[in-house]
Amino acid sequence: MSSTSETLLQVRNLTVRFPTIDGVVQAVSDVSFTLQRGETLGIVGESGSGKSVSNLAIMGLLNRKRALITGEILFNGRELLSLPPSEMQKIRGKDIAMIFQDPFACLHPMYRVGDQIAEAATAHGIGKHDADARAVELLDRVGIPNAKSRARDYPHQFSGGMRQRAMIAMALVHNPAILIADEPTTALDVTVQAQILELIDDVKQEFDIGVILVTHDLGVVAETADSVLVMYAGRIQEYGEADSVFKAPQHPYAWGLLDSMPTVERRLAQLVPIEGSPPSLIAPPPGCAFHPRCPHRFAPCDQEVPPLVAPEGAHADSCFLPLDRKLAIGSERAARRLGLAS
Amino acid sequence: MTSTAANDPLVEIDNLTKHFPVKQGVFARGKGAVRAVEDVSLSVRRGETLGIVGESGCGKSTTARLILRLLDPTSGSIRFDGQDITSLSQRHLRPLRREMQMIFQDPYSSLNPRKTVGQIVGAPFAIHKTAGDSKARVRDLLERVGLSPEHYNRYPHEFSGGQRQRIGVARALALQPKLIVCDEPVSALDVSIQAQILNLLRSLQADFNLTFVFISHDLSVIRQIADRIAVMYLGRIVELGDSESIYEHPKHPYTAALLSAVPRQSTPDGPVRTRIVLGGDVPSPVAPPAACVFHPRCPRFHEGLCDVDTPVLRELEPHQQAACHFPLERWPMTLEEIQQAEGAYRADQPHLAGAAHDPSLAPASPPEPGS
Numbered sequence: 001m002s003s004t005s006e007t008l009l010q011v012r013n014l015t016v017r018f019p020t021i022d023g024v025v026q027a028v029s030d031v032s033f034t035l036q037r038g039e040t041l042g043i044v045g046e047s048g049s050g051k052s053v054s055n056l057a058i059m060g061l062l063n064r065k066r067a068l069i070t071g072e073i074l075f076n077g078r079e080l081l082s083l084p085p086s087e088m089q090k091i092r093g094k095d096i097a098m099i100f101q102d103p104f105a106c107l108h109p110m111y112r113v114g115d116q117i118a119e120a121a122t123a124h125g126i127g128k129h130d131a132d133a134r135a136v137e138l139l140d141r142v143g144i145p146n147a148k149s150r151a152r153d154y155p156h157q158f159s160g161g162m163r164q165r166a167m168i169a170m171a172l173v174h175n176p177a178i179l180i181a182d183e184p185t186t187a188l189d190v191t192v193q194a195q196i197l198e199l200i201d202d203v204k205q206e207f208d209i210g211v212i213l214v215t216h217d218l219g220v221v222a223e224t225a226d227s228v229l230v231m232y233a234g235r236i237q238e239y240g241e242a243d244s245v246f247k248a249p250q251h252p253y254a255w256g257l258l259d260s261m262p263t264v265e266r267r268l269a270q271l272v273p274i275e276g277s278p279p280s281l282i283a284p285p286p287g288c289a290f291h292p293r294c295p296h297r298f299a300p301c302d303q304e305v306p307p308l309v310a311p312e313g314a315h316a317d318s319c320f321l322p323l324d325r326k327l328a329i330g331s332e333r334a335a336r337r338l339g340l341a342s
Numbered sequence: 343m344t345s346t347a348a349n350d351p352l353v354e355i356d357n358l359t360k361h362f363p364v365k366q367g368v369f370a371r372g373k374g375a376v377r378a379v380e381d382v383s384l385s386v387r388r389g390e391t392l393g394i395v396g397e398s399g400c401g402k403s404t405t406a407r408l409i410l411r412l413l414d415p416t417s418g419s420i421r422f423d424g425q426d427i428t429s430l431s432q433r434h435l436r437p438l439r440r441e442m443q444m445i446f447q448d449p450y451s452s453l454n455p456r457k458t459v460g461q462i463v464g465a466p467f468a469i470h471k472t473a474g475d476s477k478a479r480v481r482d483l484l485e486r487v488g489l490s491p492e493h494y495n496r497y498p499h500e501f502s503g504g505q506r507q508r509i510g511v512a513r514a515l516a517l518q519p520k521l522i523v524c525d526e527p528v529s530a531l532d533v534s535i536q537a538q539i540l541n542l543l544r545s546l547q548a549d550f551n552l553t554f555v556f557i558s559h560d561l562s563v564i565r566q567i568a569d570r571i572a573v574m575y576l577g578r579i580v581e582l583g584d585s586e587s588i589y590e591h592p593k594h595p596y597t598a599a600l601l602s603a604v605p606r607q608s609t610p611d612g613p614v615r616t617r618i619v620l621g622g623d624v625p626s627p628v629a630p631p632a633a634c635v636f637h638p639r640c641p642r643f644h645e646g647l648c649d650v651d652t653p654v655l656r657e658l659e660p661h662q663q664a665a666c667h668f669p670l671e672r673w674p675m676t677l678e679e680i681q682q683a684e685g686a687y688r689a690d691q692p693h694l695a696g697a698a699h700d701p702s703l704a705p706a707s708p709p710e711p712g713s
Contacts, residue, residue, distance in 0.1 A: 046532040159623045189397035189559060191620050194603035198619065216533060219562075222607035246607055260537035262562040264604045267586065271566060273537035277502045338607065 008177050008210045009035040009058070014071035016053050016062065016234075023282040027053045029234045031071070032308070035178065035210040040201070042225030042242065043214045044257070048278055050234035051214045055180050057081075058212075059098055060088040076177070094124045097171035101183035103163035107155040113166050114139065114151025121173045138169035142199060161192035168199060172207060179203070180212045185220065197224055218261055222246050230254050233279055233289035236308050240315020248330040250317040252294045255333045266339050288319070296321055296329075350424070351385035352521055352553045353409055358382045358418035360404055364628060376627050378404040380577040382418075383655075386521070391547065391554040393568025393585065395561060395600070399624060401577040402557045406523045409555060410442050411435055423520065440470050443514035447526035449506035453498040459484070459509055460494040466516040483512040487542060504535035511542065515550070523555045528563060540566055561604050565589055570661075573597045576627055576635040582655060583662030591673040593664035595642050595680065596620075598673065616676050634667070642668040642683045 016028040028050040035041050045051045056062050058073055060080060073080040075096065080088065100106050107116060114135045121131035132151075140147035142165040155163060164184060171179055181200060185193035201224060204211050215221060221228055221242065228245045230238040230253065238251040249255055256274035276293040279285055285292050291301040300306075300320050310316035311323050319326065359382070361375035379401040386392045386409075394402040407413045409420060411427055419428045422438065430438075443466075446452035453462055460480050467476035481491035487508040498506055507527060514522050524543065528536040544567065546552060558564050564571055564585070571588055573581040573596065581594040592598045599618040620639045625631055631638050637648040647667055655663040668683035 046534060161623060190561065191397065191599060191603045192623075193605070194617060194619055197605065217605065218533075219605035219607065223605040257533060260534050262536065262540065262560070262566040264562040264565055264589070264601065264606060267565055267589075271537035271540055273541060274534035275538075277504060277535065278532075 006037040007034055008037050008076065010072070010074040011054075011058065012072040012074070014054060014057060014073065015069070016050070016057055017068040018066060019068065020282075025281045026284060027067075027234055027281060028057070030308075031231075031234075031236055033229055033236070033239060035212060037177070037210050038204065038208060039227065040204060040211040040213055040225045041227050041229060042221035043212060043229045043231060044216065044218060044221050045231035046216055046278060048233075048281065049231040050281075051231050052182055053234075054231075055098070055182055055212060055214060059096060059180065060085075060092055090124070093120060093176075094174040095176055096178045096180065097174070097176040098180040098182065099164070099167045099171050099184050101186050103160060103167050103187065104155075106167055107158075107163055109155055111154070112152050113155055113158060114153075117151075117166065117170045117173060120170045124174050126173075134173060135169070138172055139166065141172070142166070142169045142203075143195075144169075159192075160188050161195060164188060164192075164196050165199065168196075168203065172203065175207060176209060178210045178212065180214070182214045183216070184213070186215070186217075193220075200224070218257060230257075233284055234281060235289060235305075236316075236318065237290065238315070238317040239308065240310070240317075244315045247334055248314075248327050249334060250314060250323075250326040250330050251290075251319050252296045252321070253290045255329065256293070258333055258337050263337065350388070352388045352423055353386040353555070354421040355385070355405075355409060356383050356419045356421075358405070358408055358420065359416045360401075360408055360413060361416045374628050377577050377630055378627060379408065379415075380630075382574075382577075382579055384572055384579065384582060386553055386555060387570075388520075388553055389547070389551050390569040391556050391567055393564040393571040394555065394557045394574060395559065395564050395571055396574035397559060397600075397624060399576075399627065400574040401627075402574050403525055404577075405574070406444075406525055406555055406557055409521075410444060410523055440466070440517040441519050442521045442523070443517070443519040445507075445510050445514050445522060445524045445527045448530050449503055449510055450498075450530075452510055453506055455498055458495050458497055459489075459501075462498070462509060463512045463516060466513065470517060472517070479516070480512075483515055484509075486515070486546075487512045488538075502535075503531050504538055507531060507535075507539050508542065511539070511546070515546065518550065519552070521553045521555065523557070525557045526559070527556075529558065529560065536563070543567065561589075561600060573600070576624060576630050578635060579655065579665070580636065581662070581664040583659070587659055587662045591659065591670070593658045593662065593669035594636075594666045595640050595668075595670065596636050597664070598670055598675075598680070599641075602674075616674060616680075618677060618680065634665070641677065641680050642666075644668065644683065 012032050014028055014031040018025040018027055031054055043051045057069055062069065069081055117135035117138060118131035121134050122128060126134060136147050136151050139151055144150050144162060144165055158166060185196050188196060200211060213225060225242045227240065228242045229236055230251065232253045237253050238245060238249065249258060259272040260274055262271060274293050279289055287302040287304055288306050291297045306318040306320050308316050308318040314323060314327065358379055360379040361377055363375050364373050382405055394405060396402045404413065408415050415428065419426060427438065463483055464476045464480045481494060484491050484493055489505060489508050528539050531539060547554060556567055568585045570583060571585045572579045575596050581588060581597045588597060592601055599620050602616060602618045618641060622639055625638065633650050633652045634648045637643050653665040653667050655665045657663050658669050670680065
C-alpha cells in the first residue's frame, strides 16, 4: 500500500448554483478542502447546508444541465469537473464509491443481494464468475454471517444494519481510493450505528482509503473523524483537525451547535438553541450567512463575506472575530460541554 | 411492581400485553403473533416526564398507544387518573380524550395541509364543543408556543419543520390536557431546532403542570428531558427508574450497551470508555428467545440460567429496577469486567447463588416474582 500523506482529493473553490423559477439556489459556495489517503474527513452541517450537494458534485452525480458548477475537483491530480461523462463513469463507483443514508432505498427489492453486488463488479469489467465470488467474499468481509447463502437472499430478508453492510460491500468491490458515506448511520439504531461506524473504520484501515463522512451528528464526527469541516448555508465555516476543532471551536455557529446538542453525559440545566432558522439559499443574507443568528455579530458581519483563513496557531474558520477572543470562547464552550467547567 | 408511592400516579399500567396476530394464506389462519408489548407494568406520576427509550421495534410506541387506548391491549390493565380505562368504550373514552393528547414525530405529515393553522389548533375546541371564543384562545396558544398570532390564517407548508412542530404542540395544549404523549417529537428536526422544542416542552411542563410520556430512541434527548425512564427491549422493560440513576450507573447490560454505543466526544481525563458492541440483530418479536429475551446478545449470558429463568424487575438501587440475573456492579466497566459476572446482587435470591460459576446449576423452581 502507499504512504500515509498521499493527497487523494483536492477540492478548490467548488461552487454549485441551481437556477430555478424562484431564483438561483446558492447551494455550495467556494468550498475548498483536501482528503489524504487514510484520512476520515467529517463534514458536519444541518439540512440544506450543502454537504450532500458537495459530495454529489464530487461523484459527478449532479445534472450539469440543471446545476452550474465552478471550481476544481482534483482526484489524484485529475480534474473531474471537466471530464466527459463517459470518463467520469469509469471513475464513479470504481475509484470513488459512495454509500447513502437509507439502505432500504438503495437496494433493488427484487434482485438478490449478492447479484446486486456482483453487478457493481461487472460494471467495471470483472467477469461474471469472479464477480459472484467477489460478492460473497466482500459480504463475508463486512460481517454478514454465512455470506455464501445470505448472498442469495433478497434485501427484505436483511435487517437495516445488514443492508448498510451490503452497501459497504458493494462500494468496496473495486478497491476504491475514496469512500463517501452520506449520513450512513442516520437511519439506523444506536447499537447498529456503532457497528457500522466501526466497520467503516476497519475498512478504511484495511483498504487504505480516504473516507468522507457526512453527518449532522457531532458525536459521530468526534469519534471517527481525523479532520472536520463545518458547513452552514453552503459555505465552510470551520475546517481543521478534529482534535483542534473539538478542543477549541472557533466559529460562533460551531459554538451554537455544541450548546444546542443534547448530550448523553449529563443533564444540562439549559439547552441553548441557536435562535431563528437557517436562511434561504435563494436570497442568503448579505455578508456572513450566519450573522442574523449570531450573538457575536459586529460591524463588518452584514457587509462582507468573511473568508476562510487559517491564522497562525489555529485551524481555519470564517469569522471576523479576533482570534484570541475566538479561542477563549471556543475552549470555554468545549470545556463546558464536557462538564469540565461550569 | 409499580411503586404506588405517596404522590398518586396519573397513569398506571399493569402487566400490559399486546400481541398483533400474524395472518397468512386465504383462510387467514392465525400464524403466531408479533409480541409487541409483553407484560409491561409502570406508572407515570403527575407532573413528571417518563422517558421510554429503546431501539426500533422494542414496543415503545405501542406502549404509548396502549396508554392512550389508541390500541386495545391483549391483556393487562390501564388506569388513567384513578379510573380503569382498559375496557372503556370509545364513547365513554371521549370525554377523557381531552385529558390526554399526543405530539407526533413527523411535523410534515401530522398537520393537514389543507387547513389553516387556526383551524388545526382550533380543531380540539370544535371537536369537544367547548364554549367561549376559540379564536382568541388559539391566538394565545400560538403565542405561548413561540409563534406569532398573525400566523392564524397561514397554511402548514409556509412553515419550517421546527415551526410546524410548534403548531403540533399548540394543538396538543389546546384543551389543557393532563397527559401529553410525545412520540419522537424532535427526531425529524435539525439539531439547532431540537433544542428549541425541548426547551419549549420543558417550560410548558412547568407552566401547566403537564405530565409527559416522552418516547425517543435518542438517549441524549431523553437525558435532557426525562425524570424517570423505562428502557425497553423486545417488548419488555429491562430497566426502569430515575433517569439520573440509570444514566450514571446502568444495571442492565442492554442499557449499558445502549449508553456505550452513543457516539460522543471523549473527556480528556475522564475514565476510558469501553464500547459494548452487541453482536447480531434484535431477534424477531414473533418468536422471541426463551427466558431473558436479551440472552442471545448479552455479554453476561450464563447458560442454564439466563435462557431458562426469566428475570423479573427488581430494585437494585434506590428507585432503580432492572430485570437481569447478573446486573452490572458499577459503571463504567471494561468489557472483561462485564463478562466476569459476579453474584454480588444475588444475596436476595438464594436459588441463584453460585450460578455464575456453575452453569449446570439451573434453578429448580421459578423465582418468586418481585423479589
